[in-house]
Amino acid sequence: MNSIDDIMIFKEKHIKISDSEIKDLLQNQMKLIDHIKNKQNQDVSDDKVKITDLTSKVNSSKEILQSEKQTLEYKNNVLSKHLNHITELKGEKNKFLDENQQLELQRNKLKTCKRNLKDQALLDQGRRKFALYKEFTKIHWDYEKLEESIAGNVSDKKKYIHHFSYSKEENTKDLSNLLWQEIYQSVAYKDHKDTYDNENVVQN
Structure with missing residues (x-):
């Protein structure tokens, strides 16, 4: 008996699978595939929900940032006006101080003048x-x-x-x-x- 025959005999002796066993194996395999598919579908659905939630949060954050940006621009504008007003007041103050100094000089000159x-x-x-x-x-x-x-x-x-x-x-x-x-x-x-x-x- 050659080696091929030995192999065939060994196979027939030790590896014998009935049709029902094959059917069970196929059914189990299909169940496993369905389970994996359902799991993947559920994961995809969960991911979609997460993506939708994250998108909503991102949009909300964008709106908040836009609102804060507008508020900041408004405050910067108001601050700029106040700074300009302060600059004008400082200019008027310096002008007043100069005029006051000139008046004091004139007053001192008048004090030193002899009465007519x-x-x-x-x-x-x-x-x-x-x-x-x-x-x-x-x-x-x-x-x-x-x-x-x-x-x-x-x-x-x-x-x-x-x-x-x-x-x-x-x-x-x-x-x-x-x-x-x-x-x-x-x-x-x-x-x-x-x-x-x-x-x-x-x-x-």
């Missing part, structure tokens, strides 16, 4: 005239209202006092006449005080 006797005499004369006019006319001006109207009062420094207020649009001549009328009334009251007092008593 002629100007001082003219100023004193003007003050005396003003005092005389005030005493003569008995007019006391309401300086707080001078920008809006010509106002004040006339008094004889005793009992008589009369307030007046005229528009600045009044004609200069008419205004002068009105003021002289106020002065006249104060003098007339002084000269005829008894008559005014008697009239007031009768009226009361």
Whole structure:
């Protein structure tokens, strides 16, 4: 017997597989293949879910970054405006300091200057005239209202006092006449005080 025959005999003796066994093997193999396929499909499905979730997170992060970028740009713009304003304020401050220094220098120069006797005499004369006019006319001006109207009062420094207020649009001549009328009334009251007092008593 040659070696090939020996091999065949050995094969038939030790390796005998029935059709049912082959069928079982095939079924098991198919089950294994199905299991592997299902596992792969499940893994693919899980990966898709993960990819979708990651994509959503990435998009959300992009939106947040875009919003933060816009906020940062806005804040940078506001900060730039504030810095420009601060620069302008510093410039104005330096300008003010320079002007203040110049004024101090001028003031110091004026302090060292000798008083001009002629100007001082003219100023004193003007003050005396003003005092005389005030005493003569008995007019006391309401300086707080001078920008809006010509106002004040006339008094004889005793009992008589009369307030007046005229528009600045009044004609200069008419205004002068009105003021002289106020002065006249104060003098007339002084000269005829008894008559005014008697009239007031009768009226009361």
